[in-house]
Amino acid sequence: MEQIGLPEKARSCVLKYMMPEYAYQNWRNIFYKNETRFFQEIEKSREKEFMLLYLYLRFAEDLYPAYKGAGIPDCVYYDTFSDLTVWSAHCFKKKCIIGLTEEKWLKLHLKMKLFRLGRLQFEKDTAEKSIHIHIPEGGTLSPKACGESIQQARGFFGDSYKLFDCESWLLSPVLLELLNAESNIIRFQKRFRVLRVNKKVRQAEERVFGEIRVDKQLYPENTALQKSLKRCLLNGRNPGVGYGILI
Structure with missing residues (x-):
């Protein structure tokens, strides 16, 4: 989060949020195996925008070994996911909440x-x-x-x-x-x-x-x-x- 320039307030909220590991893995499996269902399920969340920010940051973190395995430099990894910060800023500007918009655009980054x-x-x-x-x-x-x-x-x-x-x-x-x-x-x-x-x-x-x-x-x-x-x-x-x- 620091490397992609996510504001401290957003970082703090993400770090404080506690999601059981089984719940996170369930979200992750749905995202990569059935993205249509993922977006349908996330729409039901009361905190949709924050959930997207939290999940996408963790998905991005999980992708780091794949980047290293493909020989992709760290600078490309962080530059690519700096888009999470861009759309987090748009979310705050438009809705005055910490979260994420443009989730269907950002799925491209997470699927390499x-x-x-x-x-x-x-x-x-x-x-x-x-x-x-x-x-x-x-x-x-x-x-x-x-x-x-x-x-x-x-x-x-x-x-x-x-x-x-x-x-x-x-x-x-x-x-x-x-x-x-x-x-x-x-x-x-x-x-x-x-x-x-x-x-x-x-x-x-x-x-x-x-x-x-x-x-x-x-x-x-x-x-x-x-x-x-x-x-x-x-x-x-x-x-x-x-x-x-x-x-």
Whole structure:
């Protein structure tokens, strides 16, 4: 918990919580053998968010030997599970409770399908033999950081994975009109050949403003991006999310 930067108050609550070992092992078995049932059962808990934080931290701890056995460095292990801290912070911000949100996203980390390698996250899709690139919040999207991250991923996953793709609001062509050509977002976008755009998804609003509001007039204008995106939305244009393949 210290290594992934979980706040002291959350660490204290987790350490004080007492769950019988048989109960923990039951939760663990259900999670890995029948995830649908796991999510159904966890919904019944009065303290769903805290239970998720507690269980996911312990699941992550249990995974450490598997990381070591696969020869994965500790820095990758801790960087990958720092996402627990990110979504714990979102939980506290939105609900004012210690716990966890986005449990179905975080299951990918716990099933060793997603890893953070430097600045970016990479999700292994064994069915499609492809790697999906995700952009975690925080940190710079500088060409150097992104380039090093992608290069690290190529070595990490090996030659059997040729296709790298990404689906994100950062790949929306509308951003070319809102941002300077030399911005890190545009330079990241230019790494990809954008094949399609889904205009129905409002991910840009959630990422730039922190939430999606019915009344777009209420969005703040604290940054240049917020100002330009708000103006775009008020003109009836939603950037949507673009899907592209790494060039």
